[in-house]
Amino acid sequence: MSRYRQQIAGRTYAFDHLVDVLAKASPRRSGDELAGCAAETDAERAAAQWVLADVPLVDLLENPVVAYESDEVTRLIVDSHDAAAFAPVAHLTVGGLRDHLLETAATSGSSAALAALSPGLTPEMVAAVSKVMRNADLISVARARTVRSAFRSTIGEPGRLATRLQPNHPTDDPRGVAAATLDGLLLGCGDAVIGINPATDSARAAGDLLHLLDEVRTRYDIPTQSCVLAHVTTTIELMEAGAPVDLVFQSIAGTEAANRGFGVDLAVLAEAHAAVGELDRGTVGTNAMYFETGQGSCLSADAHLGVDGRPVDQQTLECRAYAVARAFDPLLVNTVVGFIGPEYLYDGKQIIRAGLEDHACGTLLGLPMGVDVCYTNHAEADADDMDTLLTLLAAGGVGFVITVPGADDVMLGYQSLSFHDVLAVRHTLGLRPAPEFEAWLERVGLLAGDGRIASVDAGSSALRQLAAR
Structure with a gap:
């Protein structure tokens, strides 16, 4: 039985793999439909977003979407990950990271705090949290981080x-x-x-x-x-x-x-x-x-x-x-x-x-x-x-x-x-x-x-x- 399951309106949606959860949680776009990985309905998309919000960040760290052995980009991501920078958020889920980012963005010193966190985030984590954010959330978090x-x-x-x-x-x-x-x-x-x-x-x-x-x-x-x-x-x-x-x-x-x-x-x-x-x-x-x-x-x-x-x-x-x-x-x-x-x-x-x-x-x-x-x-x-x-x-x-x-x-x-x-x-x-x-x-x-x-x-x-x- 899949560990990635969510019930909505009496129907249970099951997702075979974390890669599938990430794909079906994405806002609708034609490229994912062309690739055959998009959610088929808005209800399935909502279910995937609900599941994704409860995924621990550690799962995303330990399960990159492309295998380490076959891809040098994955090896770069894994080998350069900063465990010390990740430690303050290592206990969080994707939904918890969203809350943490929005709370940080609303406080003074947000840019320095987000800069310190950056080396601890992997692309899969950042992609995942963006999928459970509204447009206004994306704007707020981006504005809070200064990159010179x-x-x-x-x-x-x-x-x-x-x-x-x-x-x-x-x-x-x-x-x-x-x-x-x-x-x-x-x-x-x-x-x-x-x-x-x-x-x-x-x-x-x-x-x-x-x-x-x-x-x-x-x-x-x-x-x-x-x-x-x-x-x-x-x-x-x-x-x-x-x-x-x-x-x-x-x-x-x-x-x-x-x-x-x-x-x-x-x-x-x-x-x-x-x-x-x-x-x-x-x-x-x-x-x-x-x-x-x-x-x-x-x-x-x-x-x-x-x-x-x-x-x-x-x-x-x-x-x-x-x-x-x-x-x-x-x-x-x-x-x-x-x-x-x-x-x-x-x-x-x-x-x-x-x-x-x-x-x-x-x-x-x-x-x-x-x-x-x-x-x-x-x-x-x-x-x-x-x-x-x-x-x-x-x-x-x-x-x-x-x-x-x-x-x-x-x-x-x-x-x-x-x-x-x-x-x-x-x-x-x-x-x-x-x-x-x-x-x-x-x-x-x-x-x-x-x-x-x-x-x-x-x-x-x-x-x-x-x-x-």
Whole structure:
């Protein structure tokens, strides 16, 4: 007889394994339905959440969703677990951890307390507790935990919202990239990173873009960092050739098999981490890795199976990717929450929920989390949904978001946030750019006296004067 049982309205729901409980307790999403692990009804989902709330945290520690022997991500999670940090909550159940987190979030000193707890939490624990939280709970807990990182600008300070300026171009045309970069700078964006997704993974093309961005940054003395989001092995090659690499980027996932599909493993990431550290290009910090994740990445690579071949839900696997990220002291981590498509997150409701989960779970695990607030054109979502998610994330203290000209990425073919969207939410919620970048905006005349962005004419004049120096 299964130990995981719950009766609702006269019917008994039984779950064969902890992996099944985690999957069926997840809020509804199309990816879990595609994988065949989702709850079939709302009643079954409620039963699974009830069961999950009573699962001891120790059970999640001792029973990772992917076997230790077959997966290096699991071995990383287990071998790096901090027993001393876990000790204060080791007696709790998942529901008890939820209560503990919400109580801690409501008290002074919450960030330090949650920071001390982070090394004791595993991705499975964090995923589990998020499944028994409402959206407001996720926002409260995320806001209570401050995670700072720094390179040339400082990310994650309370009361600030940074941005990645994403000047993608379908052919990597330098004029198009430069025009989009200028557009973003004039509107106060780019303090987290000026980051380009290259149209090809050619080392030569990536190197040309790196030199272009570095020239813009140094010409205007901008306290930010640049990144060309080429494959990590391409970036290692570029570092060896002397290219001006600030950050090393890589997409990562929550299983060894999925990371293998990305062409990486922990050893390659460690090599890149060591190499970029030796460059020592930062001024206010040394965090120099940039990771992207996304719910559904393991399933899309057919690398989502766990213990005994059971499908693992996509949100738990997403949390396991955060364990990979935190092993390498990143400057930035962001989930591309709606980018993979409606097969994994069907509509605006699912995208909003997933974005709040990703931010809260990554932050609880100690990561400098950002979110690409986005959707593809064939999803049942629109700009109103993105406005809602952006506002909720900003209220929850998200470190940074991604911005593109006009909210439309013409190279990747999806919808994200515009530069103006971030201006609006900063003004509405009283948020400011990263401190070093804000000082630069004031110095060059791009901020008016009231802290808002100066007029475009004033900004253009300021940059023209800089360029003439």
